[in-house]
Amino acid sequence: MATTSSTFVRQDMLAQQPAPLGISGPSHWFRTRLFATPKDTVLTILALALLVYVIPGMINWLFIDAVWTGSDRTACATVIQGGILPDGQSGACWAFVEAKFQQFMFGRYPADERWRPILVAVLFVILLVPMLIPKVPHKGWNALALFIILPFISFFLLIGGFGLSHVETQLWGGLMVTLILSFFGITVSLPLGIILALGRRSQMPVIKTLCVVFIEIIRGIPLVTVLFMASVMLPLFLPDGWTFDKLLRALIGVSIFASAYMAEVIRGGLQAIPKGQFEGADSLGLTYWQKTRLIILPQAIKLVIPSIVNTFIGLFKDTSLVSIIGMFDLLGIVTLNQSDANWSTPVTPVTGYIFAGFIFWLFCFGMSRYSAFMERHLDTGHRH
Amino acid sequence: MAGMALNSETSDTRKRASSLINDPKVRGIFYQVLTLALLVLFVWTVTQNTINNLQKANIASGFGFLQGRAGFDIGQSLIAYTSDSTYGRALLVGILNTLQVAVLGIITASIIGFIVGIARLSQNWLIAKLAQVYVEFFRNIPPLLVILFWYKGVIAVLPQARESLNLPFQSYLNNRGLFVPKPIFGDGVWAIAVAFLIGIVATVFVARWAKKRQRLTGKPFHTVWTGLALIIGLPILTFMALGAPITFDFPVAGRFNLTGGSVLGPEFISLYLALSFYTASFIAEIVRSGIKAVPKGQTEAANALGLRSNAITRLIILPQALRIIIPPLTSQYLNLTKNSSLAVACGFADIYAIGGTMLNQTGQAVEIVALFLVIYLSISITTAIFMNWFNAKMALVER
Secondary structure, three states: OOOOOOOOOOOOOOOOOOOOOOOOHHHHHHHHHOOOOHHHHHHHHHHHHHHHHHHHHHHHHHHHOOEOOOOOHHHOOEOOOOOOEOOOOOOOEHHHHHHHHHHHHHEOOOHHHOHHHHHHHHHHHHHHHHHHOOOOOOHHHHHHHHHHHHHHHHHHHHHOEOOEOOOOHHHEOEHHHHHHHHHHHHHHHHHHHHHHHHHHOOOOHHHHHHHHHHHHHHHHOOHHHHHHHHHHHHHHHOOOOOOOOHHHHHHHHHHHHHHHHHHHHHHHHHHOOOHHHHHHHHHOOOOHHHHHHHHHHHHHHHHOHHHHHHHHHHHHHHHHHHHHHOOOEHHHHHHHHHOOHHHOOOOHHHHHHHHHHHHHHHHHHHHHHHHHHHHHHHOOOOOO | OHHHHHHHHHHHHHHHHHHHHHOHHHHHHHHHHHHHHHHHHHHHHHHHHHHHHHHHOOOOOOHHHHHOEOOOOOOOOOOOOOOOOEHHHHHHHHHHHHHHHHHHHHHHHHHHHHHHHHHHOOOOHHHHHHHHHHHHHHHOOOHHHHHHHHHHHHHHHOOOHHHOEEEOOOEEEEOOEEEEOEEEEOOOHHHHHHHHHHHHHHHHHHHHHHHHHHHHHOOOOOHHHHHHHHHHHHHHHHHHHOOOOEEEEOOEEOOOOEEOOEEEOHHHHHHHHHHHHHHHHHHHHHHHHHHHOOOHHHHHHHHHOOOOHHHHHHHHHHHHHHHHHHHHHHHHHHHHHHHHHHHHHOOOOOHHHHHHHHHHHHOOHHHHHHHHHHHHHHHHHHHHHHHHHHHHHHOOOOO
16 A cells, blocks of 8 residues: 655654534533634623613612602602602602503593593504414404404494484594594505506606605605695685684694505505516406406515505604694604693603603504514515 | 498498407596596696685785795794894794704614624624613604603703702713703814815815725725824814913802803704604614625625634625615605704704794794695605715715
8 A cells, every 4th residue: 555645645653633512502502602712792782781780770769769659749749849759869750651541542532431442542553463463364344344444333423413413523533643644644545555556657757757756755854744734735725714623733744744654655565566467467468447456466565565554653652743733643742741830840741751652652662573583474485 | 322321431430439448458548538637627626625725714815925024033043033033044043943853863863773683693692681681671662752752751851950860071961951061163263174174175185085095005004094084183283382362151059040151952862862762763674674685695705805803794794784774864864854853842943832822823824734744755766866876976886
């Protein structure tokens, strides 16, 4: 056996090495995910220091030093501020939220009639839950009940008629108005957005131009300006003697604004449909509306569901802007109640905003989680 | 015979007529004419109603009111303004204020957003989680709530002027705002500005030369450090040479209030902080998805070439990620600018707030809405044009 001696071939055995350290388990996780490099170690220690600095104080303020019961401002104010708390103590004033909870939910809706919005909310949840669960059948009837029938019933339930006493929209407020505005905006903006998007892709120059101008103008200006126009210009546009309800003006403003954004989202979906789908539908002899309804839109909308939900989330957050034109949605009513002399303490505004923020956050976070779930559910694996 | 001929003729015309109805071109024209007619009718009715309503309210139309005396005060203004100034000047103050808060907000939001976005991709579990909490928190609450939180919840309950919080550089923070030293420019300050400009121009030339040299010889050059030295060093040298012509007017704590220095009002601070933090959460998501969209093979190939991790990020990942990031980033910048109109909630004098005051005083609804449209649309279009230019510059140049 001929032996070659190349310099690059090892001649002797390597010394035995210790067994490798575990590549699983907590210690490995700590080593790779927290203390991988000196830089990581420094960052981890800094982040821990930040958490240790912030979290105990926050928990103290929010829960331990917080005031949970009380009937007026003395419960939440310190001795110097004219209350009963020892000086120097500061904590959230949950008693304020407790005392005003009914207002935060219903605004100034008469107390005896509050079963009406509660009934609407129950109906809404009963219809919404099966709509959201993909396995429940009869989605068409469900949608009809939720988006067409329920709004009519709710309208009469909330405003009165058929033996119920009349409640002016001036008295509506709180979370109720936030939800009404968002639901109405969502229900109107989706079909309107689809029509605008189709119009923007239309072959007819007049219709195309109109849609482009409308979409681009609305997208170029802030929502407060649109609401301002709705509340100042609409009365000017109408013949003498006609008046518009304030809530209706806000509804129109919010819907117009949301539909312009929705149109752009839908257009993105339409553009992503391969040309062959249009041609295939044409060659089957389908009319424009059949083609759009049966072939194009189902695919286009499925593609952009995450963006549609994002637009809904944006719309939900944007409804808080109606407080600028003098309506009392959740944020508006929280701000309004802070000027109540019975409850004015340094901690009242912060507590109120934390409460409102938590409610808004809960709804938006829920929507975004649901959209992530739908994205996974609808992902049929047809990737290009 | 004659009857038959007549018959076939009518069926022909009928056929022609029915094909005319079914012709998509003819139908298209019909629909468009119909739409136009409806639109004209709508606009005409609306105009008639508006003219009637305005006549009834005795409001003269036209933009002449812009020359009138404004008669209201504005808290924070970049240009000289008193209540004796005209409405036109008040509007200009509003535009400048909007632009100021938008530009500062965009810069801050971009910095926070890029840091948080990169942190979300960190290998370090704690850092990634913290960044995620930040994003999920701010993305899901209304910006207006953030503004009010700062304005009514935090800044309003800060200590009074007497017990101001002391900050570095002799700045003070209290419930009337942030008091910072105000620079007072002496003679020859223009020379510093000139030195700054020279620094920028010189840096551009150095960068071009370095790029050319690297292409020819492969030798890299520390453009960034040289550029920084030129842009920062030259003005500082001029500053020294001129004998320090800039002095500072420091705020001094008096008995009840602070005097001197310049003040950033609570309205500006709340709006600026809220817009920056809120928009940063969206920018962070854009940055994260942009970086994640760069295929893993790019990093691996760069590793195989022996590039260091810094160089991989700077030369391989970022240029490709930026292409994906820029278009959505543009719309976030526009959103921030539009959201600055929420200033009205905390009383910061932006376009919308000043326009609203003008409307209350003059009643010129149509003109003021028209001004809003023109101003906001021109800001949007200018930003869009600039970002499109930048996008085209960064876009992939294909053969």
